[in-house]
Amino acid sequence: MYTRILFPTDGSDVAREAFDYALDVADAHDATIHVLNVADTNQDSLTMVEGRVVDVLEDKGRGIVDDAADRAADRGVDTVAEVLQGDPVKTIVDYAAEYGIDLVVMPTHGRRGLSRVLLGSVTERVITSAEVPVVAVTPDGDHEFVYPPRAILVATDGSRAAGLALESGIDLARETGAALHVLHVVETATLGFDVRSVVASDQLDAKAESILREAVDAAETAGVDVVTQIAHGRAYREIRSYLSEHGIDLVAVGTHGETDFSRSVLGGVTTKIVRGSSVPVLLRRESESDAGR
Structure with missing residues (x-):
């Protein structure tokens, strides 16, 4: 599935912790892991050492990727270690396309606010730019990440982007034998208690049932059993609750390819899930070609 x-x-502490999870993924799929450090050319990194110009950022990056390669070798995982100069987001996205990357794994500082993701806003912008799935990992000493996952949750609103997340969830469940859960949350916060709100609620429930029926059909066609649930309330709160109540190890969601991450699928829900999820978040981006299907 992933090669x-x-x-x-x-090279931060958060990145080092997240790398353990990336190694688990690579080991489970017998995949090669590409470790990339980008020397940001937007920074003034040039200095003189013994009469020669040395890019200190590039030198530091070489130490970071070599250390990661040594850790991978200890696990028996094949590694490609690269240090490149350029704009971090463009370099990462271009590298993924050039080398046929199947999955990008990136750490975040999500619990401290999305503005402090690894390398500034790099993780956020890669999520909304990459053509391949991205797994955002927020290291948390109170929670041990598990891979291969025992249970996968796909949070869906029926959009094309959510459909891509469902495809990834089904493929991964089939590959790893994980239990697959699909959740649709009916947002009730804006509904009042008059007759019109009752009608609107019934319509939303009917739509939710239709969305889940399609998800079940897709999973069963792939030979994967699925557990579905409709919840009512604030979407991000219901998703977080589901994660803890059902022992979920990975949650998959979709996002539109917007430059403003707050405009992701499910309103701002994806943003909040990335910030506060206790488990890794697999994100599938809806590209322009996907939106036209």
Whole structure:
């Protein structure tokens, strides 16, 4: 399923913790992991050492990727280690396309606010730019990540982007033997208690049932059993609750390819899930070609 996995890193403690998860993924799929450090050319990194110009960022990056390669070798995982100069987001996205990367794994500082993701806003922008799935990992000392996952949750609103997330969830469940859960949340916060709100609620429930029926059909066609549920309330809260109540190890969601991450699928729900999820989040981006289907 995955043969080439890309792990961009800045060598931070958070990145080192997330790398353990990336190695678990690579090991489970017998994949090669590409460790990439980008020396940001937007920074003034040139200095003089013994009469020669040395890019200190590139030198530091070489130490970071070499350390990661040594850790991968200890696990028996094949590694490609690269240090490149350029704009971090463009370099990461271009690298993924050039080398046929199947999956990008990136750490975040999500619990401290999305503005502090690894390498500034790089993770956010890669999520909304990459053509391949991205797994965002927020290391948390109180939670041990598990891969292969025992249970996968796909949170869906029936959009094309959510459909892509469902495809990834089904493929991964079939590959790993994980239990597949699909959740649709009917947002009730804006509904009042008059007759019109009752009608609107019934319509939303009917739509939810239709969305889940399609998900079940897709899973069963692929030979995967699925558990479905409709919840009512704030979507991100219901999704988080489901994660803890059902022992979910990975959640898959969709996102539109917008430059403003707050405009992702499910309103701002994807953003909040990335920020606060206790498990890795697999994100599938809806590209312009996908939107036209």
